[in-house]
Amino acid sequence: MRNWLSHLSLVALLAIVIAATSGCRSSRGIARQPFVLVVDAGHGGNDQGAAGRRSLEKDINLKVARRVCKLIRKKCKGVEVIQTRPDDEFVTLDDRAGMANYFGADLFLSIHSNSARGWAEGTETFIHPSARGGRGEHMARLIEREYSRQGGRKSRGVKTANFAVLRKTRMPAVLTEIGFISNRQEEKFIKSKRGQKKLARCISDAFARYRKEYAP
């Protein structure tokens, strides 16, 4: 069996260790079982993902993922946030899922930017076909709702796909597409600081609600 730790740079490994050991504790100092959230920025390193006119998917995904982590760390108590890649580096799909399984994640959240040959617009969030009716689908719906409510985006809804990271993770898992990098207007939005802030807020607010609903 491959050891995914061997694929990670020291920086990534350190970030994970720090994230895993700095989870929120109650004021009395009693360590309650934390909720473990794995945030996965799609692509990275020599896998650039889709390319827009002026940006690469891997860079946008990472920036939004970082903001999501920051917001959730700030406002959600008792949540340990772990990033599959805190930087611009290549991590295999197996290792991303393996990391979430290894840490016993409660939720896996993968962030991507979409691309299409023809004209296309809007957000969409995927779950594995076998996860219909479960918590992952619920989280996906919460994200799409925030995109259209507070993000002003056109939601294309919740869809199913047999993506490796959704298939290989053993917990509720979603893969959200924040917009089409192939669409000139949307690329402008998702590569802008304003757009990234807005999208990160939508995702983190959806998570806060999800967390509240499934609080022990």
Ligand SMILES: [Zn+2]
């Ligand atoms: Zn992608």
